[in-house]
Amino acid sequence: MTKKREEDYGNYILSNKESILKRKRKIIVMKRTMIILVLLCTILVTLGLTLPEFNLGEVTVSGNEIVSTETVLTSAAIEPDINIFKINTSKIEKILMKNEYIESATVKRLLPKKLSIEIKERKIAFSAQGTDGIYAIDENGRVLGVKETIEMPQVLSIEGIPAEKLIVGEFIKDEDGSRIDGAKDIHKYLSDNGYFEQFPQMRLEVNNFVDYKLYVENAYIKLGSSENMNDKLAKAFSILTTPQFLGMKGYVDVSFKGNPVVFKEE
Known part of the structure; x- marks a missing residue:
């Protein structure tokens, strides 16, 4: 049985001699090519690491x-x-x-x-006065650092944040762990609607992050909690931007459901 197999293998070699030789030559060429490529890569790396160019x-x-x-x-x-x-x-x-x-x-x-x-x-969205300077805060409530002054467009000054919450590298959080979501909504609304350009001297007063008050020129907006913030802001600015109330002294109260209350000082 073994002898027959050897004879069959020998016949296979004889009948496929050319193809077997071609395959061996290909393997030899591939090995030589790989060696040349490795040498070239080594030379290039050496030149790259040593040439002053x-x-x-x-x-x-x-x-x-x-x-x-x-x-x-x-x-x-x-x-x-x-x-x-x-x-x-x-x-x-x-x-x-x-x-x-x-x-x-x-x-x-x-x-x-x-x-x-x-x-x-990171974009500075808010600034808050601290004991050692003005704190720069991004739109997500992260305290970025302390600066002497912050004179940049679309930076909203925040008042009422306790000093112990102003820690560089950390997020400002309220008692239940949430961030200053209401302030973030306010900043985005003002930016999207171009109010930073129209009213450059705005500032935001925050009381425990549940009572927001936005000062716009001589007037202020009572916003209350962060709930439905965009709707509240839309109502308030639709009043403050009309010719009748533009530049008025007083306030617009939108902190509750229903029609806003407008108080205009004489």
């Missing part, structure tokens, strides 16, 4: 308005004239994102010798 010559920073370019470069701590392939881009991104004002950072190599740092910042 790949030493860092320029770093560009874009997308930053709040955080200065100098702060970004200092935080990145990139060695001058370092080989561009030796730069750990993901490490730099992680370092930059430790800054509370930076939401994301993307670091890219631009061969042969440039590095690009693209910054996406």
